[in-house]
Amino acid sequence: MSIEVLNFEMKSGDTLKLKGKISDDADRFAVNLGSSPDNITLHFNPRFHDGDDGAVVICNSKCDDCWDSEQRHFNFPFCKGEKFKIHITFTGDAFTIKLPDDSRIEFPNRLSLDTINFVSISGDVKFVSLRRS
Numbered sequence: 001m002s003i004e005v006l007n008f009e010m011k012s013g014d015t016l017k018l019k020g021k022i023s024d025d026a027d028r029f030a031v032n033l034g035s036s037p038d039n040i041t042l043h044f045n046p047r048f049h050d051g052d053d054g055a056v057v058i059c060n061s062k063c064d065d066c067w068d069s070e071q072r073h074f075n076f077p078f079c080k081g082e083k084f085k086i087h088i089t090f091t092g093d094a095f096t097i098k099l100p101d102d103s104r105i106e107f108p109n110r111l112s113l114d115t116i117n118f119v120s121i122s123g124d125v126k127f128v129s130l131r132r133s
Contacts, residue, residue, distance in 0.1 A: 002122040003130075004037075010116035010132055012092035017085070018121075019129040024081040029123025033088070033095070033116045038065040040118075041111040042095050044088070046078050059097075061110040068110060077101035083128075090116060 010016060010033070018031065028047040034040035045058040055076040061068045077100045078084060087098040090109075097105040121127055 005119040008119045016088040017131045020125045020127040021083045023124040026080050026124035029125040032120045059107045
């Protein structure tokens with residue numbers, strides 16, 4: 001499944017609330033926030049079977065279609081076949097991602113964007129709800 005939303009208008013202080021259900025045979029899914037598909041300031045990518053680390057959450061950014069260095073997080077509160085909620089809060093200089101177990105990941109706004117205009121969701125997940133507040 002893949003979804004792209006253009007002209008999203010997420011600003012500092014806004015929170016993106018996502019609800020979904022992970023496929024029974026999931027490998028990975030991704031949520032991307034940025035200005036375009038080639039300029040992503042947050043790539044949030046839970047992987048159930050990463051070749052190096054097993055179950056891991058990858059955060060990264062992409063500028064002019066070139067990936068930066070990954071941040072790997074080993075707390076993995078996602079289960080195949082189960083529903084989940086995540087909240088991504090944009091603070092201007094960073095993102096705070098609240099995971100299903102209420103733990104948090106902090107990731108910097110590496111592209112220094114003032115407004116998030118592009119959101120994409122892809123992978124082995126069915127999203128039930130996407131809401132900005």
